[in-house]
Amino acid sequence: MKPNSLPKSQRLSGQKAIDRLFASGSTGFVYPLRYLFSVEQAEGAGLAVLVVVPKRNHKRAVRRNGLKRRMREAFRTQCGELRAEATAAGLKVHIALLYSAKEPAQYDTIRDAVGRVIIQISQSLKTGLTKTVETIRQNM
Numbered sequence: 153m154k155p156n157s158l159p160k161s162q163r164l165s166g167q168k169a170i171d172r173l174f175a176s177g178s179t180g181f182v183y184p185l186r187y188l189f190s191v192e193q194a195e196g197a198g199l200a201v202l203v204v205v206p207k208r209n210h211k212r213a214v215r216r217n218g219l220k221r222r223m224r225e226a227f228r229t230q231c232g233e234l235r236a237e238a239t240a241a242g243l244k245v246h247i248a249l250l251y252s253a254k255e256p257a258q259y260d261t262i263r264d265a266v267g268r269v270i271i272q273i274s275q276s277l278k279t280g281l282t283k284t285v286e287t288i289r290q291n292m
Contacts (some may be wrong), residue, residue, distance in 0.1 A: 184253030
């Protein structure tokens with residue numbers, strides 16, 4: 153696999169996984185993105201991402217698809233370190249990126265926001281990793 157790829161296995165799909173993420177995930181906001189993430193012990197350690205642009209704010213499919221492409225590209229090019237941390241710890245990290253601004257942003261703005269999201273998730277993994285791993289192992 154290429155180092156900067158985003159294959160189907162790294163895209164969050166499945167209603168149960170998405171419901172778990174929205175029900176019990178940690179949340180944050182970095183303009184223009186709102187994000188949710190959850191960590192779980194799994195065989196296929198790594199990342200899975202869900203990209204959402206609401207139809208309520210962006211009526212035209214062309215605009216929504218363009219924003220989703222920008223978000224996926226920004227995530228794809230910057231997630232290598234987070235992917236390595238999750239794989240080394242044996243954790244599956246589910247991430248949802250929700251575009252919350254009413255106006256479309258340029259790629260640079262989205263790239264910077266996704267970078268800050270990845271840094272915040274990485275920091276929370278590092279600080280809460282020992283607690284999370286112990287809790288997951290106790291629940292097994």
